[in-house]
Amino acid sequence: MIGTRGRCCVFLAAVVVSASGTQVWAQDAPREDDYYRLIKFPIPEGVVLEGGGLELMPDRKLAISSRRGDIYLVDHAFDDDPEKVVFQRFAGGLHEVLGLAQRDGWLYATQRCEVSRLKDEDGDGRADLIESVADGWGINGDYHEYAFGSKFDRDGNIWVVLCLTGSFSSNNPYRGWCLRVTPDGKVIPTCSGIRSPGGIGQNADGDVFYTDNQGPWNGTCSLKFLRPGSFQGHPAGNRWYDLPGVSEIMGPRPAEPKSGSRMMVEAKRIPAYEPPTILFPYKKMGQSASGVVTDLSAGKFGPFKNQMFVGDQTFSTVMRCYVEKIGGHYQGACFPFREGLSSGALAMLMTKDGSMFVGTTNRGWGARGGKPFSLERIVWTGKTPFEIHEMRVKPDGFELTFTQPVDPATASDPKSYDLSTYTYIFQAAYGSPEVDHTKPAIKKIQVSTNRRAVRLTIDKLQEGHVHELHLNGVRNQQGQPLLHKAAYYTLNFIPE
Numbered sequence: 146m147i148g149t150r151g152r153c154c155v156f157l158a159a160v161v162v163s164a165s166g167t168q169v170w171a172q173d174a175p176r177e178d179d180y181y182r183l184i185k186f187p188i189p190e191g192v193v194l195e196g197g198g199l200e201l202m203p204d205r206k207l208a209i210s211s212r213r214g215d216i217y218l219v220d221h222a223f224d225d226d227p228e229k230v231v232f233q234r235f236a237g238g239l240h241e242v243l244g245l246a247q248r249d250g251w252l253y254a255t256q257r258c259e260v261s262r263l264k265d266e267d268g269d270g271r272a273d274l275i276e277s278v279a280d281g282w283g284i285n286g287d288y289h290e291y292a293f294g295s296k297f298d299r300d301g302n303i304w305v306v307l308c309l310t311g312s313f314s315s316n317n318p319y320r321g322w323c324l325r326v327t328p329d330g331k332v333i334p335t336c337s338g339i340r341s342p343g344g345i346g347q348n349a350d351g352d353v354f355y356t357d358n359q360g361p362w363n364g365t366c367s368l369k370f371l372r373p374g375s376f377q378g379h380p381a382g383n384r385w386y387d388l389p390g391v392s393e394i395m396g397p398r399p400a401e402p403k404s405g406s407r408m409m410v411e412a413k414r415i416p417a418y419e420p421p422t423i424l425f426p427y428k429k430m431g432q433s434a435s436g437v438v439t440d441l442s443a444g445k446f447g448p449f450k451n452q453m454f455v456g457d458q459t460f461s462t463v464m465r466c467y468v469e470k471i472g473g474h475y476q477g478a479c480f481p482f483r484e485g486l487s488s489g490a491l492a493m494l495m496t497k498d499g500s501m502f503v504g505t506t507n508r509g510w511g512a513r514g515g516k517p518f519s520l521e522r523i524v525w526t527g528k529t530p531f532e533i534h535e536m537r538v539k540p541d542g543f544e545l546t547f548t549q550p551v552d553p554a555t556a557s558d559p560k561s562y563d564l565s566t567y568t569y570i571f572q573a574a575y576g577s578p579e580v581d582h583t584k585p586a587i588k589k590i591q592v593s594t595n596r597r598a599v600r601l602t603i604d605k606l607q608e609g610h611v612h613e614l615h616l617n618g619v620r621n622q623q624g625q626p627l628l629h630k631a632a633y634y635t636l637n638f639i640p641e
Contacts, residue, residue, distance in 0.1 A: 196504015198245035199494035210242035244294025255294020281332030283317025321382025338377030346437030349451035356434035364569025364577030367421035409609030431457030436493030445499025456490030487519035550596035561618025
């Protein structure tokens with residue numbers, strides 16, 4: 146059991162009648178902290194952290210970069226006692242580092258202006274050598290010209306997603322693009338159509354995703370698949386298709402989307418357009434999607450092996466995502482996971498021992514939590530929560546799997562579920578309300594023989610809609626409710 150020393154749990158209990166008619170004691174109000182504990186590290190006086198990037202070094206020290214341009218090494222970050230951590234400044238004077246990756250003794254840093262690499266040659270814990278790796282994009286003094294950098298992909302590349310100028314226009318080369326930086330420093334145009342990224346990461350198969358935020362051509366925040374050669378939806382940066390050699394790599398400049406349309410209407414009209422993998426309903430799941438990580442701990446982080454997690458800066462939360470591939474495109478569901486961070490989640494790192502590190506900041510936008518920045522670690526207590534594990538689309542509905550066996554009486558009761566759908570206007574104006582609401586009926590419910598899955602047959606799935614499902618009445622075999630009762634599935638493609 147990880148990270149439970151000195152902890153005392155208090156449970157509220159109630160008598161519940163199970164499917165067999167017997168009375169059982171059930172936990173009335175499960176809490177996130179019972180399953181995933183937050184360890185909050187003290188920040189030394191004078192350190193303005195505002196975490197922008199995180200990486201684990203070969204000596205098990207944690208590297209964290211600051212939006213102010215510093216990089217710190219944190220020792221004892223895996224100790225159960227957060228008071229043991231020691232911060233040492235590794236480098237300073239950089240330009241808003243929003244991505245860290247290490248390889249062959251070098252720490253690679255994605256700055257606003259370039260990808261650099263740093264090395265400590267004399268072993269004193271401070272960088273002695275800084276080299277420029279690639280700087281093949283434009284920059285000016287605009288506040289929003291962020292550059293988020295990934296870990297190395299399977300080919301040794303770093304992927305960089307570049308925010309638009311002012312988050313509205315593209316006044317410098319490749320603003321609103323994703324670029325790949327090869328091991329020898331070559332810059333490869335990879336995707337266009339980006340607006341305002343908040344993080345970038347890979348799934349368990351090594352495909353790369355980023356988060357984009359509500360604004361023009363983005364009705365709400367989303368997780369998007371960076372399919373090489375794709376257009377991600379915002380046309381401001383498409384002017385850079387005219388640069389020499391770009392069309393040879395990317396293909397022809399995509400058609401302009403029609404403002405006021407819908408995403409899947411435009412996806413059928415514009416082959417290069419890659420619709421969002423997951424839409425995060427605004428103010429229901431968050432307001433500013435950020436870092437992207439995947440659980441590759443093989444069970445050390447609990448029951449969510451190979452699933453993705455996304456931060457939210459405004460809500461100071463971490464969301465969980467289940468994605469599946471339909472016809473070569475990713476789509477899937479998001480679920481609440483962990484709230485209560487001290488400030489807005491931005492940088493995230495998942496380690497193979499089952500630790501999720503989160504660097505936070507409230508700069509630029511307000512954030513819940515009350516602190517200007519923090520460094521925190523989320524660990525599994527060893528106790529499995531009762532949760533929706535996966536939500537998979539079927540030709541006529543959904544299949545839900547659960548982390549624990551369900552009570553068949555409540556799981557087969559139509560009154561236990563509430564399903565609605567909606568979408569967003571695909572438009573040049575800022576954001577969008579929820580539109581085109583429908584209320585599909587659940588025609589049939591089947592509980593699997595092992596009670597770990599429920600099949601919902603729906604009278605009409607809605608292509609291009611978020612399917613919002615609440616399971617307020619579903620209980621497990623002990624009569625306990627779900628820890629999180631809501632799921633939001635972005636249905637772009639209906640399988641045959």
